[in-house]
Amino acid sequence: MTKSSITYDLIIIVSLMAMLLVSPAYAVDGTALLKQIDRNLNPESYEMYRKLINIEPDGSKKEFTLFSVKKGADKVAALFLAPASEKGRSTLRLGDNMWLYIPNVGKPIRITSLQSVVGGVFNNADILQLDYAAEYNVEKTEETGNEYLLHLKAKTKTVAYDRIRLWADKNKKLPVKIECLTEANMLIKTLYFKDVKEFGGGIARPSVIETDSPLYKGYKSVMIYANIKKRDFKDEVFTLIFMPNIESLR
Amino acid sequence: MIKTAITFCFCLLLIVCCLRSVSFAEEYKFDISEIEKKPYHLGGYIELSPSLSGLDRDASLYKLKFYNREEGSAIEEYNANLQLEGSYEKGISKLYIKTNTDYKKSYLGDSQKTMVYEGYLSLKPSSSLTVDIGKKTLKWGKGYAWNPVAFVDRPKNPDDPELSLEGFIVASADYIKSFSGPLKTVSFTPVIIPVYDHLNDTLGTKNRLNFAGRLYLLFYDTDIDFIFLSGGSRTTRYGVDFSRNITPSFEIHGEFAFINDYKKKFIDGSGNAYDSVYDAKSYLLGIRYLTEKDTTYIFEYYHNGTGFTVDEMNDYFPYIDNGYNTYLSTGNDSALKRASSLTEGNYGRMNPMKDYLYLRISQKEPFDILYLTPSITGICNINDSSFSLSPELLYTGITNLELRLRMTFIAGERYSEYGEKQNNYRTEFRARYYF
Numbered sequence: 001m002t003k004s005s006i007t008y009d010l011i012i013i014v015s016l017m018a019m020l021l022v023s024p025a026y027a028v029d030g031t032a033l034l035k036q037i038d039r040n041l042n043p044e045s046y047e048m049y050r051k052l053i054n055i056e057p058d059g060s061k062k063e064f065t066l067f068s069v070k071k072g073a074d075k076v077a078a079l080f081l082a083p084a085s086e087k088g089r090s091t092l093r094l095g096d097n098m099w100l101y102i103p104n105v106g107k108p109i110r111i112t113s114l115q116s117v118v119g120g121v122f123n124n125a126d127i128l129q130l131d132y133a134a135e136y137n138v139e140k141t142e143e144t145g146n147e148y149l150l151h152l153k154a155k156t157k158t159v160a161y162d163r164i165r166l167w168a169d170k171n172k173k174l175p176v177k178i179e180c181l182t183e184a185n186m187l188i189k190t191l192y193f194k195d196v197k198e199f200g201g202g203i204a205r206p207s208v209i210e211t212d213s214p215l216y217k218g219y220k221s222v223m224i225y226a227n228i229k230k231r232d233f234k235d236e237v238f239t240l241i242f243m244p245n246i247e248s249l250r
Numbered sequence: 251m252i253k254t255a256i257t258f259c260f261c262l263l264l265i266v267c268c269l270r271s272v273s274f275a276e277e278y279k280f281d282i283s284e285i286e287k288k289p290y291h292l293g294g295y296i297e298l299s300p301s302l303s304g305l306d307r308d309a310s311l312y313k314l315k316f317y318n319r320e321e322g323s324a325i326e327e328y329n330a331n332l333q334l335e336g337s338y339e340k341g342i343s344k345l346y347i348k349t350n351t352d353y354k355k356s357y358l359g360d361s362q363k364t365m366v367y368e369g370y371l372s373l374k375p376s377s378s379l380t381v382d383i384g385k386k387t388l389k390w391g392k393g394y395a396w397n398p399v400a401f402v403d404r405p406k407n408p409d410d411p412e413l414s415l416e417g418f419i420v421a422s423a424d425y426i427k428s429f430s431g432p433l434k435t436v437s438f439t440p441v442i443i444p445v446y447d448h449l450n451d452t453l454g455t456k457n458r459l460n461f462a463g464r465l466y467l468l469f470y471d472t473d474i475d476f477i478f479l480s481g482g483s484r485t486t487r488y489g490v491d492f493s494r495n496i497t498p499s500f501e502i503h504g505e506f507a508f509i510n511d512y513k514k515k516f517i518d519g520s521g522n523a524y525d526s527v528y529d530a531k532s533y534l535l536g537i538r539y540l541t542e543k544d545t546t547y548i549f550e551y552y553h554n555g556t557g558f559t560v561d562e563m564n565d566y567f568p569y570i571d572n573g574y575n576t577y578l579s580t581g582n583d584s585a586l587k588r589a590s591s592l593t594e595g596n597y598g599r600m601n602p603m604k605d606y607l608y609l610r611i612s613q614k615e616p617f618d619i620l621y622l623t624p625s626i627t628g629i630c631n632i633n634d635s636s637f638s639l640s641p642e643l644l645y646t647g648i649t650n651l652e653l654r655l656r657m658t659f660i661a662g663e664r665y666s667e668y669g670e671k672q673n674n675y676r677t678e679f680r681a682r683y684y685f
Contacts (some may be wrong), residue, residue, distance in 0.1 A: 001396045006451045012287040028630075042272070049285045051280045051284075054620065056620055060647075062621070062647065062649055063649070065284055065285060067285070081284075081285060082284065083650050083684070084293055084295075084650050084684040084685050085295075085646070085649070085650045085651075085652060085684035089295060089682075094434065094468070095471070096471065096495070096498065097468075097471055097495060102412070103366075104412055104413070104414050105389070105411075105412050106387050106388075106389035106415075107389040107390070107391075109394075109538075110473075110493055110494075110495055110501045110503075110538070112495070112499045112501075112540050113498050114498060114499060114540060114542075115540055115544075115614075116614075118614065119614075119620055119621050119646070120620060150370050153341075156498065157497070158498045160498070161640075214616060217618065218618075219618070219620065224279075224280040226280050226282060226285065227282070227285065233377070234376075234377045234428075235376045235428030235429075236377045236427065236428050236435075237377050238428070238433045239426050239428060239437065239468070240435070240466065240468070241380075241426050241435075241437040241439075241466065242426060242435075242471065244376065245374065245380065248339075248344070248374055250287045
């Protein structure tokens with residue numbers, strides 16, 4: 001082996017190593033990333049408490065406290081604990097089906113994802129949120145500085161928002177901001193994820209979600225999270241007949 | 251009196267404005283003590299509702315009710331209502347009670363009535379099984395204004411379908427089973443309803459033990475119920491209902507009830523009483539549609555197989571008129587008293603005729619005014635083309651306070667259902683505070 005051939009080989013090896021170091025190791029798998037974001041937000045099955053605050057342009061507020069339970073990809077239920085006027089109301093979502101139980105009315109009635117049982121900017125789909133990966137396909141993933149930008153498209157016409165733009169923190173793989181859009185790319189609302197907090201059991205996620213909407217100028221709604229715990233439930237909990245009994249799960 | 255009522259309403263609105271102005275000083279927080287579960291709960295609401303009703307002095311039902319008194323062209327009423335709810339939980343058991351106290355000040359004087367609407371013991375050995383014993387409402391059916399399959403419930407008021415109702419004393423169970431696949435849920439609810447002296451005696455024939463049941467399925471994203479009632483207090487009846495979202499914002503629902511050997515009591519124009527026994531079929535079809543602008547439409551068609559025909563009502567109303575004329579000329583009110591007893595629970599029940607349409611249009615938060623919901627409700631009797639129309643404003647912007655202003659106008663030809671009601675219009679303001 002001549003000296004020049006050794007030098008030539010070394011140049012090739014060093015060049016290859018340099019190429020490996022400077023180029024991206026792999027393309028981001030958007031679907032896997034979205035599933036990771038879902039799991040980082042919540043365990044697949046859980047119980048949690050939330051407070052919803054609607055804030056009007058003059059600063060006046062209305063607050064709601066909810067106890068929520070979720071199982072698997074498509075079962076979620078929530079019970080209103082406060083205020084007194086809403087206490088005992090419960091909502092149930094099984095995939096695309098949603099119901100509202102009002103104690104005085106005494107039977108569940110079907111509701112839609114675009115309605116809001118609390119008024120304000122959050123609608124029923126926001127309150128009874130399923131995994132994003134269950135409802136959306138990832139069309140495109142971009143990397144911008146410390147964030148990923150995921151362009152999501154609803155899997156079916158029954159999903160509340162046809163398109164979503166989701167900005168996620170690269171390190172934590174948690175959402176930072178979500179824009180909800182119509183099919184014609186009109187902005188319906190923006191969700192801001194804030195104050196990442198340890199909830200125990202390995203759950204660290206934003207504890208506050210703020211939202212505003214060009215459709216409700218000057219109005220703001222806030223969702224504050226507490227006591228998120230991994231918990232398994234029987235399927236029977238997520239049925240119409242069980243809706244008046246969700247309190248018994250607390 | 252009316253001035254007092256209006257002043258009261260304005261004072262209330264002023265208080266509301268003051269409450270709003272002091273409610274937004276602090277930052278939002280989530281105190282964990284707010285979600286602590288207690289074994290007991292006490293809550294409910296208190297409600298004040300003054301109303302003014304304009305009387306139709308030519309209407310048959312006005313003559314029936316006011317033939318021996320003079321109340322002018324309008325009557326005022328002042329209602330106060332207290333609904334209390336309490337519960338206590340220990341282990342798998344829960345005691346629940348709901349009482350309703352009504353105080354009314356009207357042209358008839360003061361009256362007060364307290365009733366236990368519900369009161370039962372609930373046992374929940376697992377998430378699949380619940381057993382309830384006591385007084386409770388079952389609220390079967392999918393219709394918003396009417397429920398022909400609600401065989402074990404008191405009839406609800408289509409003008410205010412969300413009002414609480416008094417239950418019956420029953421023993422019932424709910425067994426639920428979930429599956430994967432197109433059939434997602436099955437549940438069965440057997441119910442025992444005893445009817446004896448002072449025990450559910452308004453349900454029908456006494457000294458009978460009645461059985462009812464409901465089989466519920468969530469099948470291909472459609473809620474389906476099969477219902478029956480048997481036992482002798484009422485004739486045997488069967489029902490089926492369904493509800494389904496065609497799109498996220500478009501829901502359809504329906505009910506069908508078959509009542510075996512229904513006995514209809516009616517009179518002819520001379521007051522001769524008749525019974526007619528037949529198998530009655532009642533049904534309802536409805537939709538609920540939400541537009542992109544947050545307008546909700548609820549539309550229902552109801553066929554009441556137990557209802558009266560136009561001809562039967564054309565015998566009933568003239569009978570009252572003739573009785574009234576006899577009273578004016580002779581002072582003899584026996585025909586009117588007889589008509590009054592026939593009206594009770596028969597001709598006088600809510601929507602006593604055959605075919606009705608119901609339409610409610612409500613607009614959530616118009617002009618970005620949060621928590622304000624204006625709506626208008628129309629109920630039309632297709633058989634005689636009479637109708638009622640109720641515009642309404644509902645405001646829920648103050649925590650635990652609900653304010654509602656509603657007017658109802660009714661119209662119809664002579665001897666039509668709404669044309670012969672005692673009122674021409676009714677205005678009601680309702681303030682309800684939850685605690």
